[in-house]
Amino acid sequence: MADNAEGPSKSALKKAEKQAKQAAEKAAKAAKQAALPIVGGKKSEDIIGMTVTKTDNFSAWYQEVVIKSEMIEYYNEIAGFFILRPTSMFIWGEIRKWFQERIEKMGVDETSFPMFLSAKSLEKEKDHVEGFAPELAWVTKAGDKDLEVPVAVRPTSEAVMYPYYSKWIRSHRDLPFRLNQWNSVVRWEAKQTTPFLRAREFLWQEGHTAHLTEELAGEEVLEILELYAGVYEQLLAVPVVRGRKTEKEKFAGGYYTTTVEGYIPSNGRGIQGGTSHCLGQNFSKMFDIKIEDPNPKEGEKAKHLHVWQNSWGLSTRVIGVMVMIHGDDKGLVLPPRIAKLQAIIIPVGINKNTSPEDKKKHYDDLQDIKDTLKEAGVRSDYDIRDGYTPGWKFSDWELKGVPLRLEYGPKDAAQKVISFARRDTGEKGTIDIASLSTDIPTLLEKIQSDMYTKAEASFRSHRINITNWEEVNPALDAKNVVLIPHCLAEKCEDKIKDLTAGKAEEQEGPAELKAPSMGMKSLCIPFEQPAGVEKGVTKCLNPECGALAEQWCMFGRSY
């Protein structure tokens, strides 16, 4: 199963393949350099704190923030691979717990299939294999011995799993049949890689289920999509639009694809957030997954029915989207619910004139505060590193995105309060020590919801319904995504992409860091349709199309 954003859709791939091959070596080189900019003659790596602003060079800013906040380390040994450090893995762990609990309740069981697949099983579904073949990593040797038959590392597990579904699913009593696995997959991308968003290996979950009817399969597709939206909205404070992919952008070999789509305000690009596919009966026919009809027509012998299948996947890409949306010029900004460290306590006003006894007493207070917070379910720590000023520490924890800074000095102690500063807004205030255990959790939840509200307003105001073609390009240039009446035909989408493409030469900055200059792609057909598209009347907005519009379709420059 593909998170399409990381695996190309079938038609997109055929076209991109040629260009991509040419771009491959260049991309590998760029990735190797870890692409941090040079500032004042120094590599920015060697400078503490951020050196690039989000506005000046968004791409360089992103790379700098994920490295310096210690989310990511570039894996220098092999281009296109990244190390996920504890800050990132904590987030993925929280997402995993949240999602796992909910799919368990739905009756989805955990499984673990091998990471390799044979060429034979891959060949069964043609569209599917075409989509992934150019990105397969092939193991051809074990030790110093050639393998008789090479095996590929899974890019997704349809072809690994479905031969066994045909063995295990024998009766309607076995349905719904639902398995999920948490693992990593490998897609040897030729395109430029980016931490979290496009990597040659990434972590994800992949669910693969089978159902008796199209309707039952369809219900689950949406149930899962709603969980994906929940991961974004409830954990990552990221708004998404729910919708269906067009035929051009759907999963290779599937029936239809639903998706949650995000939006990056800094460059106005759309980004696919997670996809829940109905595979229909295509794979079940290829892999012969069938049951006896439980409700045969009277007097007739029971026929065999092919099952209806779904697959759905959510990857660590979600973390990258969150970073891009919430981060600022000081560094990472983490929503409290997924921050490994929610509050950092920093002693202030302690200096050379402070007596050792007073210092000890003050530090004991810090421990008490931490203990109180722990009991209240808040993940906190204090920073008593000697040799660093409070100001330096403030910047350091801002860079790392800790949602709440708590400052505690002798004056605070005297007044039995603690001073706070919010990472998201910079807002400051004090809280009574006596009410820490209720006020801090409340404040953290407030930060969480404010972050979501802000991002949601931004996405809403940059999602523009357009009924005049002339307005499309200006809207894109003004960093919007657009909803237009569209015929939903693949050819028309290709044409629209051409009509809206910009030129790379017009952009500033080093070549490796430029956003690829691109025309707009369809992001999804939103479930929530504005009024105004009348069937049989409204025309497709593409001036060169001429066909009738089917629905509003969301388009944008995208990742």
Next chain:
Amino acid sequence: MADNAEGPSKSALKKAEKQAKQAAEKAAKAAKQAALPIVGGKKSEDIIGMTVTKTDNFSAWYQEVVIKSEMIEYYNEIAGFFILRPTSMFIWGEIRKWFQERIEKMGVDETSFPMFLSAKSLEKEKDHVEGFAPELAWVTKAGDKDLEVPVAVRPTSEAVMYPYYSKWIRSHRDLPFRLNQWNSVVRWEAKQTTPFLRAREFLWQEGHTAHLTEELAGEEVLEILELYAGVYEQLLAVPVVRGRKTEKEKFAGGYYTTTVEGYIPSNGRGIQGGTSHCLGQNFSKMFDIKIEDPNPKEGEKAKHLHVWQNSWGLSTRVIGVMVMIHGDDKGLVLPPRIAKLQAIIIPVGINKNTSPEDKKKHYDDLQDIKDTLKEAGVRSDYDIRDGYTPGWKFSDWELKGVPLRLEYGPKDAAQKVISFARRDTGEKGTIDIASLSTDIPTLLEKIQSDMYTKAEASFRSHRINITNWEEVNPALDAKNVVLIPHCLAEKCEDKIKDLTAGKAEEQEGPAELKAPSMGMKSLCIPFEQPAGVEKGVTKCLNPECGALAEQWCMFGRSY
């Protein structure tokens, strides 16, 4: 890092390599056949229920039980790989939660490194690379293009991770530095593979930590080892012996290895359960992981100190050990704490004469019982499949190892009780419906502790202290492991292996299923040493050795 049982120790490997290569094709073939026996002209696969007894053919019994209980499916596409089905993954999930919670409290953070390593980084530690080189799976192609530099799938991650430890660890303030990852590793075994025990890919956790001193590193080694013992004893009801590996059997490139060792009563073989290694400063010197001495001598400039490192791993092998110890001729027997389904409720006494109303009322009761149990934290379900007799259902759930069967018929209903049968002992009784929510959890815990007690008694009575060499072979043949006074020298171990080897031809049954005929290996030097070895006085028990004994060492035929 190696769970040695799955990766050979360095000296063992050199010798085994040649034989192993010859055995490779044979093993692959055998694995492909999924090796279930033929019974009465039928493949045992096609017969419901177990066809082999644990005593008659232990190896075939094991393969049959893991398949028929639906723990494992053989991956026919590629030899030596297995699919872990929900029953297995539930167990692994419980182990993961239990262990993760405890290492988090220790301050171990989660990380995720790429699955590939370059030849360059692998070459840094010579002993280490020698140990793993013959089993490395090499990716040489991406799509249809040859890679400029082939990359290997990690067999363990020392060489992947430590280059970054040298970057991240700069000061004593960064210590202890502790990372863990849950992933799968690939070791392309030439030897015969066995579900859970020896697979070409397996799931595990690998912890990699760095410390200021040998002492601090050593403390952690034992803390982790105790957690590994806890996984066996507290979750899997499996007794283990804690000890240290000999030089011959320790981890390739490490300083010393501690281990928990299990015992399989059916064939008297020892089995390595999990290993916690102190790597010393060997890797930190190779990978240049150093800090400035925080306590320099007065008047001297601070020197650089290389950190002390540990690595520790526990794999899905633990599940195989559990199956071998607790399973019986009816199938799997699961300890309640790790059973996905702890109690299965089966209606009895419902037949053609039962009125639809009575049947409905009875089935409603089943739901009430299930709800009550759920609230009490018991994982239960009922089996109301039509067309199957209660007896058939009993056997089916026994095969699958569900710890407790609850039978509920009209007679039980009248008396407001439920009848139970324990899977481990077959013991039967009744429980008042009114006290289900306390009595069932108590009974499950009783089953758990009884299973452990029984296995512990068995291991204890088959662990024999021997001071007369003539008794060694008879003890092994009587399915014991032995403790003997030993010099701990590598050469002496080799000799002992030769002296105690049996001949394969003497065994019965098809060649693929025979236990490899083997001499005894050292399993560990138990921390708990019996009295009787006097330094400088007691001699090594090997009659051809002549050296003085250092300690009691546990030897056995082993996996």
